[in-house]
Amino acid sequence: MTFTVRVLIGLAAGLALGVIVSAAGVPWLARVPAFVEPFGILFVNAIRMTVLPLVVASLIVGVITTGDVRTMGRLGGRAIVLFVVAVAAAAIFAAACAFPLLSRLDIDPAVAASLRESAARTGQGAAPTVQQLPSVSQWLIDLLPSNAFKAAADGTILPLILFALLFGLALTRVADAPRQTVLHLFKGIADGMLTLVGWVLRLTPFGVFALAVPLAARMGLAAAGALVYYIVLLSIVSAAFIVLVLYPAAVFLGRVPLGRFARACAPAQVVAFTSRSSLAALPATIRGARDLGLPDEIGSFFIPLAASMFRVGAAMVQTIGVLFVARLYDVTLSSAQLATIILTVIPTTFTVPGIPAGAVIVMAPVLQSAGVPVEGIGILVGVDTIPDMFRTMANVTGWVGGGAILSRSLAVGPRGEPAAKA
Numbered sequence: 001m002t003f004t005v006r007v008l009i010g011l012a013a014g015l016a017l018g019v020i021v022s023a024a025g026v027p028w029l030a031r032v033p034a035f036v037e038p039f040g041i042l043f044v045n046a047i048r049m050t051v052l053p054l055v056v057a058s059l060i061v062g063v064i065t066t067g068d069v070r071t072m073g074r075l076g077g078r079a080i081v082l083f084v085v086a087v088a089a090a091a092i093f094a095a096a097c098a099f100p101l102l103s104r105l106d107i108d109p110a111v112a113a114s115l116r117e118s119a120a121r122t123g124q125g126a127a128p129t130v131q132q133l134p135s136v137s138q139w140l141i142d143l144l145p146s147n148a149f150k151a152a153a154d155g156t157i158l159p160l161i162l163f164a165l166l167f168g169l170a171l172t173r174v175a176d177a178p179r180q181t182v183l184h185l186f187k188g189i190a191d192g193m194l195t196l197v198g199w200v201l202r203l204t205p206f207g208v209f210a211l212a213v214p215l216a217a218r219m220g221l222a223a224a225g226a227l228v229y230y231i232v233l234l235s236i237v238s239a240a241f242i243v244l245v246l247y248p249a250a251v252f253l254g255r256v257p258l259g260r261f262a263r264a265c266a267p268a269q270v271v272a273f274t275s276r277s278s279l280a281a282l283p284a285t286i287r288g289a290r291d292l293g294l295p296d297e298i299g300s301f302f303i304p305l306a307a308s309m310f311r312v313g314a315a316m317v318q319t320i321g322v323l324f325v326a327r328l329y330d331v332t333l334s335s336a337q338l339a340t341i342i343l344t345v346i347p348t349t350f351t352v353p354g355i356p357a358g359a360v361i362v363m364a365p366v367l368q369s370a371g372v373p374v375e376g377i378g379i380l381v382g383v384d385t386i387p388d389m390f391r392t393m394a395n396v397t398g399w400v401g402g403g404a405i406l407s408r409s410l411a412v413g414p415r416g417e418p419a420a421k422a
Helices: 003-024 032-072 074-102 109-121 136-141 148-154 157-171 176-202 204-219 222-252 258-275 282-291 296-309 312-328 335-349 364-369 376-382 385-407
Strands: none
Touching: 003 032, 003 204, 003 222, 003 376, 032 157, 032 176, 032 204, 032 364, 032 376, 074 222, 074 296, 074 312, 074 335, 074 385, 148 157, 157 176, 157 335, 176 204, 204 376, 222 258, 222 312, 222 385, 258 282, 258 385, 282 296, 282 385, 296 385, 312 335, 312 364, 312 376, 312 385, 335 364, 364 376
């Protein structure tokens, strides 16, 4: 039995038991959610304890290694700019599509209040009210922490991410020997956290079950409807981003005919959709770039680099995921909080591990940046299978489209004769 099937069984069993508890009105059954809920909280805490060191260590390692990539010339620097712009566009597109649509999701205020109370009991609390938000000037000042360790302890993740980025950039200016020492240290931390995440993921079916039972007990059948709404919304938004943004970008910025681009992407998209693995689609993606006649540097350097750090799909799931959880808990997000979500999503996507539901697992900083309870992570992991298919397809499409765009900065681009033979 595959991991996905086990997770779906755990989710379905938890929802079914919760609905039965909600509908039966039997006193002894009513005590089941309170008994099960702590195990779900433990599962979420196990994920959260790995996220901070994983994100910081991965960012530092990524920046250091990117510093080496810059020696590859203009392509390396422009690739990083493209990654940031594309991820920001994906996050903004997702927010623009999902925010009005999620406002149509009907959540009983009493149910949302119950969920918030549950979060408060576990120490997460709800988002701060608009009156408690700092001014714009104070928000800008707080972006850089005066004490990085205090920022880590307080869970103010965006300043900590900026510190990690600046620290990584500073290390690129350090002599090679000490830089390699620090690189190995943080690489070891990141690898260790990934191993720990792997252990936690083995408990996902049980954790999802323990989270689904109290959720369904409080919401009844509305819980299943809300999750289906989220699955459909995220899948449609991911597909729409491919059609409305990635394809036109390749056509107008990369100067590639639409039909030719679609044919070149199709094999990689099929592998990505069926395997839910961007890395599994890497060979087909490289072949697609060659079929477009892109320069050798695109297939040998840019696409492998993109495979390691460029995931527009992660930006969409993290943005829509936090908006959905906020709606589930009836947390009102201000404009400043929406901006913070997008600013946090951009660097967080570059730390997504190559494991199932990796983009969801590392979204705790995004939830925390907006003051939204993180309990929703466990539920989002449980329903991630179908949306992940579309997100992975968006990732590989972005790699090929990005290669076409960047090829125009090289001596030979995807115009006329192929720059590289298949």
